[in-house]
Amino acid sequence: MVDPETVTFGGSGLDRAAELRGDDDAIAEAISTGRAACTLIWRGKPLVAEGTQDRLIRLPMDHPILAEATMSLLLGRNETGDLLFAHDISDWTPAGVDEDALNKFLDTSEQQHPALPGAIFVELRRIMTRLDARDAELAATARAVINWHVSHRFCACCGAESRPVQAGWQRSCDACGGQHFPRTDPVVIMLITRGNSVLMGRSPGWPEGMYSLLAGFVEPGETIEAAVRREVYEEAGIRVGPVGYLASQPWAFPSSLMIGCRGTALTQDLTIDPSEIEDARWFAREEILRAFAGLHPTLAPARQGAIAHFLLRNWLADINY
Incomplete structure (x- = not known):
């Protein structure tokens, strides 16, 4: 990679x-x-x-x-x-x-x-x-x-308005002394493969034909690996075995750290949760190649610059990824 x-x-x-x-x-x-x-x-x-x-x-x-x-x-x-x-x-x-x-x-x-x-x-x-x-x-x-x-203008401890300190990297509450720091929400995004295919989904409101890798927030008390398995099963009904780390990306929309992981699917049949995603499908490597080249009749590539595009591009470049 x-x-x-x-x-x-x-x-x-x-x-x-x-x-x-x-x-x-x-x-x-x-x-x-x-x-x-x-x-x-x-x-x-x-x-x-x-x-x-x-x-x-x-x-x-x-x-x-x-x-x-x-x-x-x-x-x-x-x-x-x-x-x-x-x-x-x-x-x-x-x-x-x-x-x-x-x-x-x-x-x-x-x-x-x-x-x-x-x-x-x-x-x-x-x-x-x-x-x-x-x-x-x-x-x-x-x-x-x-x-x-x-x-986060107001103190989470007492509700009074806080003020920026530390050159903007902290908020301080003069009423109760509370100190608050910028939050970053960990999100797992998963390159889930089964043989020559990769699992992708789409959310309502996305441009027509656009699919991307599944993703979701890490919950309190949860490891990254457990979050990958839980999110994939919740959204698409797929059980995942081994999970590994690939790369991360700060994603300021609004305040996430995208943690890119790979995982091997243990099952194939999809069960979509419509409250989570609109659709999910298995796409063959050749289909992703055509989409990246702008030649696929229905599939649009993941947004360039997003970590999903980065992970998929590297998967296409390395058969053992």
């Missing part, structure tokens, strides 16, 4: 500068001496170059747009030692925005702030394969942590 960290959103080697998160003086010095820059997030969408949409826009820390920011997050430090932040300007409301379209599975809308010519806010899933590894990791991190702040 190729390097598992070449999966989208992984492998950039970002120095997250965690030791600086509580050092307000060091952060202030970096900003005052021009050794810091920022990128912007609007309702989960990163700010990218208009036209190519292949790179995050970095702004100076004294840019006037930052007056509209509701919070700041230290993302890390680049190779020259400069700091990079993300600022959230989600309180801005563009003229004519379609609220129903925002951040949907196929959100094609773009937003341009009048103070930011040459740059647009775009749904990250649309452009994740255009960004290089570093920008993809930065965008995913910013989206996940900022979304966590939006959904």
